[in-house]
Amino acid sequence: MARFIVVVLDGFGVGEMPDVAMVRPFDCGANTAAKLLNHFPLKRLPTLEELGLINLVPGTNSIMAQSSAANYGMAQLAHFGGDTFMGHQEIMGTLPQKPLEAPFQQVIAQIEDALSTAGIKHQRVWRDELAALVVEDAVFIGDNLEADLGQVYNLCANFDQISFERVKQIAEVVRGANHAGRNIVFGGHVGNFEQITNAIETRNDPSGTPAFIGTNTPDTGVYEHGFEVVHLGYGVDRFTQVPHLLKQQNVDTWLYGKVADIVQNPEGTSYCSVVDTDSLFSLLVADLSRFDDGFFCLNVQETDLSGHQQDPRQYWKVLERADRGINQVLEMMNAEDMLIVMADHGNDPFIGHSRHTREQVPLMLVKQGIEGRYLGLRSSLADVGASVTDFFGAKAPQSGCSFINVLQD
Known part of the structure; x- marks a missing residue:
């Protein structure tokens, strides 16, 4: 039996999208992760360091180092703007469509x-x-x-x-x-x-x-x-998304926090309206101790809230809590399990405005026996959803290209 676990550090981007100068010039220069690492150069996030965070944002002043054993890559946003709702629909395998902007x-x-x-x-x-x-x-x-x-x-x-x-x-x-x-x-x-x-x-x-x-x-x-x-x-069809497609293979889904609020999961378990980071990881760890098969997705919303508040100190404190929570998850994993730590967009607390920033997101992957693999620059967050269904042998979602073959190679 196997589990696929996704932890979304909401708003933890790793650098502006290539189209930012044209579509969102107020996001030029955004790099949530790199700026936080430079602002707190003597502090560590030991779990994320092990997972390859510094591999993704080299050249900072952080005392943390790159990890030769890390499996890592980046994903670009296929949705327009930088939106938590559409970001998570994309993670679940949706092909974003350009929405109307009108009164x-x-x-x-x-x-x-x-x-x-x-x-x-x-x-x-x-x-x-x-x-x-x-x-x-x-x-x-x-x-x-x-x-x-x-x-x-x-x-x-x-x-x-x-x-x-x-x-x-x-x-x-x-x-x-x-x-x-x-x-x-x-x-x-x-x-x-x-x-x-x-x-x-x-x-x-x-x-x-x-x-x-x-x-x-x-x-x-x-x-x-x-x-x-x-x-x-707009354009979101739950019947082409990960939770429904997994259910057709009798694979259950657990959602935690904001992802539970915004992704439809009527056939699974959703812990809605939970914001506190420690509480979210406690729920996830409790479920991992009880269930040895399924898809588990958790959203750390307090990183995003700290970005909206333009509060780097609070942002770092949340990252430290999330780092400890991810380590707890690692301790629960067995040889068949897979973990992805990622984001859904950026929220640079130094950018000068309180909105999301349109940034590429990290992909940090853990599976026992697999080390040092580069997942590449993926063109969509939906590659995660496609990898989840591929992992369980389910039908592919509407969008995305699985990176499971990269691990097998």
Whole structure:
């Protein structure tokens, strides 16, 4: 029996993508790992050092050294931008498609048509001459005002009036009628729907004209009682992703932390809404002590949160905790198991802005009896998903090229 384990250090990139100057000039010079190593030159991450971290970012001032026994490589982002949600869909084998970037105003009519065709009651609500939608008197649909404007639409519901299952049915209709990168479907028990509509706000486009309409989500109260959420990505088909394909081979999947929040895994085990790094590794280690077969994927979100806060000291503290957690995983592994430590994008805490940075990501691989292999520069994070299905003899996902043959050679 064998286990394939993936640990994603969220936001721990190893250098800007080649297209950054053209598509994201504000990310020029990004290198999350190298800058942290230079900022803390006398500190060690012994497990990551052993796994080949310095092989990936040579030339720093770190006292850590390269590892001749390490199996390592890098992967580029096939998704547009640098997004945790799409990064993890890509890891699971999805071929990213270029999403629409537009205010909700540009798609409201086609969403209304889809709702009407499905026989779903809806009406418009207005602020500053901008329209959003209210569906079945219980669900508000409009722009997400927290993400980059125009990239995400929200469906915000009052579960005192409508069930989450019904909201998800409505969301499938809405998802099919727009090409935005993500539709986030969520809600809570807020009593009166007016608490949601009272939180409606608008935002201006760069010219100063009102263009975006949504809710100030914390003000809706949905987080306070019975909050539930699901993320629906553009072009994401769970039936072509790793968890479903493994299940067809009777291989189970365990997801931990943010990956559990954003990757659909109805046939497996998902530990949702867990953020604390030590707690995540405790859950993983406990499961590894109980199960000797399956796919296990953990997201260390606190690295990414430290990047958003532009706090290198906190970032390093999280890396130290993750380093100890990865060492615990190594101690649990047997001769058949495989471990990948990677990232999903960058989040350079020195770059001068608090957003993700579009960076290549590390691939550090551990399997007993295999040493010193170079995995190459992979063109997509989906190569990890393709390697997982290859490892278990399952059908290949939608995208990706397995690197298992590199190990066999």
